[in-house]
Structure formats: structure tokens, C-alpha cells
Amino acid sequence: MRFELDRYNGVVIDPTSLPADINNLIIDLEELITYLIRQRKSLAWISVPIASAASIPLFINAGFTFHSCLRDELTLVRQPEYPTFVPFVPTHTIGAGAIVLSDTNEILVVKERGSKGFKLPGGHVEATERIQDSIQREVLEETGIDAKFESIVGFTSKHPYQFGKSNLHFICQMRALTHAINILDVDEIEDAKWISLNAYISDPTNSLSNREMISRVAFSSGLMATDVSGNNGPHRKHEIFMAVPAVVAHL
The missing domain is CATH 3.90.79.10 (Nucleoside Triphosphate Pyrophosphohydrolase)
Incomplete structure (x- = not known):
């Protein structure tokens, strides 16, 4: 099972790397949990595609819980024992x-x-x-x-x-x-x-x-x-709506 570290000290599991054999998946999960605890990692995430739905009970048994879902995938998250902020699901x-x-x-x-x-x-x-x-x-x-x-x-x-x-x-x-x-x-x-x-x-x-x-x-x-010249980069807004100003203040 492969995973990457995110910038919040968490782990994101690659769902394409899940072993097809159930016993091998159980072993990989046990090793993952040991790693998370020893390294004091924060949240662990995986988005399980519907084709791999049979693996979901194994992740639940390993301490993962439901977070959010789409038509063809379910996102699971595992929290450590110490308090950790979990990004909210769409409200x-x-x-x-x-x-x-x-x-x-x-x-x-x-x-x-x-x-x-x-x-x-x-x-x-x-x-x-x-x-x-x-x-x-x-x-x-x-x-x-x-x-x-x-x-x-x-x-x-x-x-x-x-x-x-x-x-x-x-x-x-x-x-x-x-x-x-x-x-x-x-x-x-x-x-x-x-x-x-x-x-x-x-x-x-x-x-x-x-x-x-x-x-x-x-x-x-x-x-x-409205188009704003500074609306670019990683925080670019999808749309911007503004009232038409009576006077435009120039920066």
C-alpha cells in the first residue's frame, strides 16, 4: 500500500495501490496504523472507488470513519487519539x-x-x-x-x-x-x-x-x-461578484 505525506502531517493513501488479496490488505493496514502511531501522524485519508468497496469494512475496523462521498467513491478518514481538526464535509x-x-x-x-x-x-x-x-x-x-x-x-x-x-x-x-x-x-x-x-x-x-x-x-x-487582476495563483476564485462602485479607488 502506497501513501503520500500531506503538508498537515497527515497521510493520503493511494487507492490504486490496495492489494487485491484481503489478507495482504489486512497486513498492510496493520503496518500503516503502527506507522501512524509511532510517527505521531495526524489524519489518514483514502478515497475508495466503488470498484474497491469490499475493502471498506477493513478500513472501518482499522479506525477509519466515513467523511464524504461521490457517486463513485467514498472518502474515509482516521483520526489519531489526540484532538485533531478534521476539515468539514460540504454543508x-x-x-x-x-x-x-x-x-x-x-x-x-x-x-x-x-x-x-x-x-x-x-x-x-x-x-x-x-x-x-x-x-x-x-x-x-x-x-x-x-x-x-x-x-x-x-x-x-x-x-x-x-x-x-x-x-x-x-x-x-x-x-x-x-x-x-x-x-x-x-x-x-x-x-x-x-x-x-x-x-x-x-x-x-x-x-x-x-x-x-x-x-x-x-x-x-x-x-x-467581476474580473480582478490579482485573482490568480493557487487561491484563484472561481467567480467574483461585486456591486458596481460609484467611485473606483485606485491602488
Whole structure:
């Protein structure tokens, strides 16, 4: 079994090096635990691919616990006996909704299958996906409308959401580039339409919180996606959103 040392005095095990024979894996684990204790190492990590799932009970017996998981791998961690900080697992999912306005101040809304009223198009932000790219994709899938991201005009938080996590939902202001509706995601979306802003806000069959929120931020300038010259290197931010300043202070 191979492993590398990390900069926090921990150990990261190479899952491709796990022996296929169970007895050999048990021996390797015993040697690893002895090494961790004698060298006073901190955390020991391994991300076990689903193809090696049979090894998971052996790691559990060696003192490892569940940390986080993806569709095709489970990450395990072993803590030493002395107190050690374990980086937290992801606590939030992220979603985005779109206020898409036409040149005549009509708003684009969708109706999900099984629901009663209409809502803003939007959905889940996928891993590694930028918010601005995600919402453009969601609007296209749910309505067939090409729309350009302009700003974030609000966000909401919810807990609990799914699987005990919290959720952050960003409300994005967008500008429609096309007008003809053509629902692509017909499994999820039952209907999509343009409707006057006033008609949507005054319709009690639509969510009250949605109507109140839209009435407040539909024409806000919001936080703009911003490029910062110093945003580079190992700590580079995926996206930066800022309010448009009245006066720019030069460094």
C-alpha cells in the first residue's frame, strides 16, 4: 500500500495501490496504523472507488470513519487519539433562479410537472460549474430561451434542505436574447410562458414569496460578475461578484 505525506502531517493513501488479496490488505493496514502511531501522524485519508468497496469494512475496523462521498467513491478518514481538526464535509448545495425580462417587461416563468403555480426557471448548480453558466444552461433547458447573465440581485438560504444539508439559492437577473419558447426538459417542465410582470405578481396561485421577491428586485442592478487582476495563483476564485462602485479607488 502506497501513501503520500500531506503538508498537515497527515497521510493520503493511494487507492490504486490496495492489494487485491484481503489478507495482504489486512497486513498492510496493520503496518500503516503502527506507522501512524509511532510517527505521531495526524489524519489518514483514502478515497475508495466503488470498484474497491469490499475493502471498506477493513478500513472501518482499522479506525477509519466515513467523511464524504461521490457517486463513485467514498472518502474515509482516521483520526489519531489526540484532538485533531478534521476539515468539514460540504454543508451546502447551490441553486440559481432567473428573472428573465423581455423588452416589453414580460417575465419568463415555468411550471413544473405536479405543481400548481408558475415559478422562475432555474435549478441546481453542478460541481465545478459557474453560477452564471449554470443559470444560462437551466433557462435554455427549461424554456429554450437563450439569455445572458447580468447580475445577482438576491439570494436565499434554507435549512434543512436535502440529505440534511443547507441550500443557497441565487436569484439572477438576465436579459433574453431570443423569444420563442421551446421546452427541452419535457420530463420536468410542463409549461413555460411569457407573462406581464404585474400579472405574475398579482396572481395568488403563484408563490407569495416568489412574487414579493420579484417585485423588489426585478429592476435592481445587483452584483456584477467581476474580473480582478490579482485573482490568480493557487487561491484563484472561481467567480467574483461585486456591486458596481460609484467611485473606483485606485491602488
